[in-house]
Amino acid sequence: MPVFSALGRRARPPTIARLMSLALDNPRLLSLAAGFTDNRTLPVAAVQSAVAVLAASPGEPEWLQYGANQGRPRLRELLAARLGAVEPGLDVAAVHRELFVTNGSQQALYLAMQALCDPGDIVLVDRPSYFVFLELLSGLGVEARSLPVDAAGKLDTPALGAQLGAMAASGERARLKAVYLVSYFSNPSGRSLDAAEKNALAATLAAHDAVVPVIEDAAYRELWFDAPHPAPSLLALPAWAKFPRLWLSTLTKPFATGLKAGYGICTDADWLARMLYTKGHHDFGTANFNQAVCEQALAGGAFDAHLAVIRPAYARKMHALHGALAAAGLPARGWRWREPAGGLYLWLEAPPALDTGLDSAFCRACVEAGVLYVPGELCFGDAVPRNFVRLSYGVLAEPDLTEAARRFATVAEKFV
């Protein structure tokens, strides 16, 4: 038998795997759980034509060769310019230097945490937060602690001030290594942070001697329905200038998840160098082919053309699910949620006494009724409530979303 490392010994079967195995037992199950995108709108023609352009381009086919550890220079340039176009104050040349391409933005999260955190360290996370990031922290032995929020879900900066004060008094402040935010159409809550909230957060951290690295995960920023969310990123807001920042985005969610290419922009040269050093050991560079395909799609306009197709498509799907749940009378039975302005998720708050957890009677009843969701309990770093549910409208077509909502509401009716 192998003798495992401390990291190896912390390994647990991923919680979500239990959910998936439930799904396998029931082929007529409709899944509102997976954070996948819609197979029907995947950009088949755009990808095929990007490959054709690459194949026909003169010179050696370097796009099928190893690339640079930090990513393709031209792709990095295009991505920096693209961000500069929506954030007028940005220094695009600096962003280009600071930008690195990863195997989905997920890998950038992993590299960031490896460079910063030892077991026992603390990361402040939004409440609720991205559950794969929470599992990643747990895999590294790092403690996730929630940023306080008010009843409306907004950051509660006075409460954060008190929390940081208590951490300083108890000596925990030295273990606080980073802050993590999903700030645009969040997974799972669908919420976005406005500029005032972002500025208040910076001011509170700075006032409590907590100018620590901050990670802004903008994976869903491009998936707006009617208009982009107006708040500038942490890269552009002056209040954040003195913080080491890692800004994350992806080419995966808004284009083709199968290409698995994301990127980070890191304002701290030393932090960036240490992440790239470790990336050199993970893989010494994200697949050059995928990067070349994305580069082609960005340069040739296919990427934006695809966004123009999927934005209204996901808006319609959100409305289908939202409308069916509302029409089925969930609000009258004490369920609450907000209609998101982008992203892939509805975040439902059940009546306080209703347990929606993975081992709950409610969850079992939903599986029996043929509908799957992500229990909200997976999305909290601490003080875990049991009465939340994440529903994704990414995968299913509208008629299936309506049917899934009907099944979900039928179960909800029995658990008042």
Place this chain on the structure above:
Amino acid sequence: MPVFSALGRRARPPTIARLMSLALDNPRLLSLAAGFTDNRTLPVAAVQSAVAVLAASPGEPEWLQYGANQGRPRLRELLAARLGAVEPGLDVAAVHRELFVTNGSQQALYLAMQALCDPGDIVLVDRPSYFVFLELLSGLGVEARSLPVDAAGKLDTPALGAQLGAMAASGERARLKAVYLVSYFSNPSGRSLDAAEKNALAATLAAHDAVVPVIEDAAYRELWFDAPHPAPSLLALPAWAKFPRLWLSTLTKPFATGLKAGYGICTDADWLARMLYTKGHHDFGTANFNQAVCEQALAGGAFDAHLAVIRPAYARKMHALHGALAAAGLPARGWRWREPAGGLYLWLEAPPALDTGLDSAFCRACVEAGVLYVPGELCFGDAVPRNFVRLSYGVLAEPDLTEAARRFATVAEKFV
């Protein structure tokens, strides 16, 4: 300033980066350093046609969607069957269960070490060994210690027995977590292990109570020139049956490095589960698109057709470099090397007193003469000799290989 983790603090600029920056200062430099493959034989048409087949296939384009963390089931099946075809004794169904796809076999190495090793642990490595693996170990704070070899470069199992005995006596044995071997046309030595050598290694480890996890890196196995190397893998040799084994291969080197897809086969279910758990945090699955392209190339025969083209091409390139070095009179000046039977490298032993290291006068003189190599000093875990050189014939065309050999020999002539 961020406060870095122990891992973050261990980060160093990759040694090879210094070499690359030398190269940038001299545009007429010919590089025998990079382990890249030949751009002229990359399978452009095969990749384009694989994408066309995928695009034309009926049903939803799941190949552009997220895939499974462990890899595409059909690709795993094809790879298991492919290995079964060259190793008749193998249980192909077991191999299919044990097989997982990674971002190049590099990621599998990283996952394996994360699951097994804490800082201060020891891994036995071949001598010489793959330098990116040695850097990976150093990044994780793990000590690489050489397996003893005799004057011909063969494993010296009596010496290994003595070494294991000493480790047991000193208490170091408890920190020995794994053994790592590049057993086919090794990077950097070009050597392959024969079956007797593999069996003797298993017997020696077992006799010294060191039935530890063993990693067999077979990245170059398919790149033979005239015939496959006859030794079975550690998966098939009965002497290894009781060892937890991780066997690594790649779709990258023999097809298109830009696709960056490799795979591992892990005989220990617990070890495999822990690696997959961590892979779920790195990226929750290697890019599905690349896997689908490889699957198509394997199933449709393009992968094997491509191998039939590149085997003689690399053989010719090896002969060009080897022949030019020999003709330039290096052997008469005390240089020694063996003609490899596959792979991408010549491994040269310089006269004992000649320092070929990164900071040596010899290395500077080569850069000035317009030729770049990998200093052998990077390829040793311990007791580092300074008089070795790795030359790759992967990238350059035959006339450039001849010219690079001429430049190298001109410098060697001045350093007798």
